[in-house]
Amino acid sequence: MTHFDTEDDNQSSQVPSGQTSSFKPRGVTRGLTTTTIAKASSTGKLSVTFNAECRQPICTNAEKFNNEIGFIIRNHGTFHYKEWRMVPEDVRAPLRHYLLEHFDINLNDETTKKCIDEQMKKAWKGHKYKLHLYFKEIGGENDLEMAKSKRHPDLKEEHQEDWIILCERWCSPEFKERALKNTTNRSKRKLESKNGSVSTP
Template identity: 30%
Template sequence: MIITYYAYVDQPASDPPKRRGPSLNLSATKTLDNLPAGAKISLTLSTDTKGFIGNSATQFATECGIIIRNYCPMNFHTWDSIPNDVKNMLYEQLQGRFNLLRSDRVFMEHVNARIHAQWKRTRGTLSEYWKRNGGKTNPQLARSKMKPNCRSQEDWNHLCDYWELEKTRKYNDQMEANRGKQVITSRGGSRSISNHKFHLPGWAA
């Protein structure tokens, strides 16, 4: 009779999958590295839809998200209520990498629209995190678990105060119900319609 002995070796536990860290907009960094000293990335408006197009449009959207997360206070709960001096500060941060035509009213309207969109997205991401951590059923627990990339504890407290309001809760419940009725959902991703059009084969702005 042959007896075979097997040696069992404890296998090290596999590391949990790494979570994606905050974007550093490395694409914009590489673009700047290839430009002459002191030059900034230019933004191009489409001639028909007037949306920003090209690779710089994607880089700009990413930069707007970074600027909002790092510099925009969250104690204002509508975009129109944010003071002009705060918005000007956001523009100045963006001008570190991008050539903003501050004297061009139409151009700056689209800059403002892009920053506004990223502001809404950032708040939406923070709100979803609050809900996943018990915001609706245990708000004190959710308050104690600030999202890691929230700008400050003060911002998080302001947001929690706002989300805990009965008026806000009713509004959010209604919006969730409305979204649940949607038959057709957008599949366009983060690119604007004008930028999708720009990237179609054979199309030129």
């Protein structure tokens, strides 16, 4: 799950004069709650039920499951591929296996694998979008070499090569041309989606 900072995150909460606030802004979801609950269960793992048609979890542990996927993608994912469908199986498989630490799932079941990949795709695209926003905020479109040296704080040192590949792609004429075309097409839409981040199913 992606956490968006607000202006108030960097400000102290308002309290009466002479008193200090113990308020701490909420950070990025790290799966700590999932770890605690899983350890407290009889099997040590949380059960998950999937909907094959919608390709998503439909159970009380669904939110925890999706949060854990987001955590895995951010910390262990590879982002230099153009699209998620281009990420090879030998890269996806280890990501799915991280889930076995806290969840009782069968990775040999095709429905389970498809549902996991669908949620990982959403998390991967969301995080890559966040990286692109950061790239533009630091002026990467105007200074490529500077952007390469200022890796996003969420990316570990071993992801430096990924970051460099992304920066070069975002500055390429092909990417800029496609981005402009997509922006123009979106501006012509007469009806906007009302779903927001929640899927209709």
